[in-house]
Amino acid sequence: MFRSIVKNIHISTNSTRLTFSIPKKFSRIKSTSTNVYHKSTNPSPILSKLDTPILPRQEINPNISKFVKPITPNDSYVSCTIFDSKGNVTELSRHFPKMNFLREHGLYPRDLRKIDTSIIDIIPSIAVRENCILVNLLHIKALVEANKVLIFDTSDPLSASRLGLFVYDLEAKLKAPNTSGWMQQYEHRALESILINVMSFLEAELQDHLKICGKILSDLENEIDREKLRNLLIKSKALSAFYQKALLIRNVIDDLLENDDDLLGMYLTDRDNGEELLKTDSGEVEMLLEAYYKQCDEFVQQSESLLNDIKSTEEIVNIILDANRNSLMLFELKVTIYTLGFTVATVLPAFYGMNLKNFIEESNLGFGGVMLFSVFIALMVTSKNFKTLRAVQKLTLMNPDTKMAQAKKVYTLPKPKPIVNNDHRFQRVPSLFNRWRFWKKRKCIPTDHGQRDMVWKWLIDEKKK
Incomplete structure (x- = not known):
């Protein structure tokens, strides 16, 4: 060998x-x-x-999963891969009792609720504590200290393989020599490595969505196929999940940028050295987070634009399908109208098909007259039905009461004319119809000031009694 x-x-x-x-x-x-x-x-x-x-x-x-393997979740311990201050991996998948782990790092049990070995990583978070930074972004769940990084193992095989790649990247980042003369703190290098890995996976996933969804949308422009619509539905759901994921990560970074105390708390090395920090000393980590905030915001905008394109395509497809459905219904109506015309044309000759005397058998013009009359009736019925159908077709939202109202014989009441003199209204010639109509209505208050004062005086006297 x-x-x-x-x-x-x-x-x-x-x-x-x-x-x-x-x-x-x-x-x-x-x-x-x-x-x-x-x-x-x-x-x-x-x-x-x-x-x-x-x-x-x-x-x-x-196969990186051979080195970072998925573990079985356990409530009594946590499993971590540990990096030292020089970037070397000191231990792989070391088990810590949970209570000892919490006491050692000054954490509460609620801090491990979302960073444990659970495969549910929908809600991302970056929590700044007194001695560490807790990071939960996609497949990466880590605890960053001033001189040590702990990567929590996962029970998901896919996340384990991705975590193996991240372990290599983090080791290279922490071991990278300082060539620019500007020394970046240990915890900031670890945090930047995490953000780089997360943004790389987001970018790769976004490119896949753009490629697949773009191809489906371009194919739908040429032909509407049921299988393509089904694939578009599946991909749109995956794209919506990606959009929500990228949006949550962007919001997490935005919340960090808005909180000055958390920005200062991310300087773990200076805190361990006993240096006092002012609120204006957080420029380094702020620029770091702003760079990846803009990158994540770009992913959010691109995915949102693609979602809008998919929604627009779905609306256009629905309009086209509705138009095709209406065309089929119109064709069916035309066939029905023609069938009705032929049926009416055969009714009259059917009466003459009975074996009864009708005194027209000996007439030389009887056959032609009956046939012409039947054809005339059929054409008249067909023409009338097509006229009604055209009136329905021309019905629009801007003019809904023109021909449709005439076809259905819908009559609207005329608008009431303004009353100039209210007294003239009550001086009409009395009739039974007018008496019945005004008996149904409430009495109007007189417009004369003298009559109004008299009515108010009468009402006040009635209340006193």
Whole structure:
């Protein structure tokens, strides 16, 4: 069995692929019979776990879930992967009793309620405590201290594989040398690595949605297919979930930017060194959060725009389907009208089909007259029905009472004319109809001031009695 030294391990933050360079002497060995093992002069705790064989090819995607495995949830302990102050992984999936863990880090039981091994990660959060920062974003649940980072293990296999990639990225970020002369604090580097990983997954998921949904929308412009509509419904639900997820993450970052106390509380190193911070000293972490807030806001805007395009397409499709449905109904009505015309045309000849004397059999013009009269009746009925149908077709929202009102014989009451002189209204010639009509109505108050004063005086006297 051959063993080779794996050189040039490239770990990319924006990619989920690791690239290995294989020595030339092993390039001709078949992959079906040869196993290549990792070996390094200064192995890290993660690479020391790589005892599984890999195929000798130029670019491979190793199964990261072999290193960060999903665990079984347990109420008595928490499982964490620990990074030290130098960025080295000191322990993988170490179990801590919950009460000891809470006392050691100065936390409350409610703080672990959303950061435990639960696979439910709908509501994100970044909570600043006295000695640490609790982060719950997508698949990453972490506790960041001034000189240590604890990554909580998960019970979801997919999240475990993503968490394995994040562990590599975080190790590279924490071990990165300072080349610019500006030293970023340990907790800020860890937080930035978490935000980079989260934004990378959001961007990759958004690109998938844009590609798939855009293709479906472009196909629907050419042809409305039932299968495409079904796929659009499924993808729109997934896009809505992504939009809600990105919106919640943006709101979490926005809440942090609005809270000056939390921004100052994120300087854990300065607090451990006993330095006093003013409210104006939070510029570094504020710029860090603003950069990723803008990036997350861009994802929210793009997903919202795509959702609006899907809704517009659904409305247009519904309008087209309604128009097609109306066309089918119109065609059915036309067929019914023609059928009614032929039926009316055959009624009169049917009477003459009876074996009874009608004194027209001997007439030379009887057959032609009956036929012409039947055709005339059929054409008249058909024409009348088509005229009514055209009146219904021309019915619009702006003019709903023109031909439709005439077709249905709907009559509206005329508008009442303004009464100039109210006394003239009661001086009409009495009639039975007018007496009945005014008996139903309430009496009007007189408009004359003298009569009005007299009525008020009479009412007051009645109350005194």
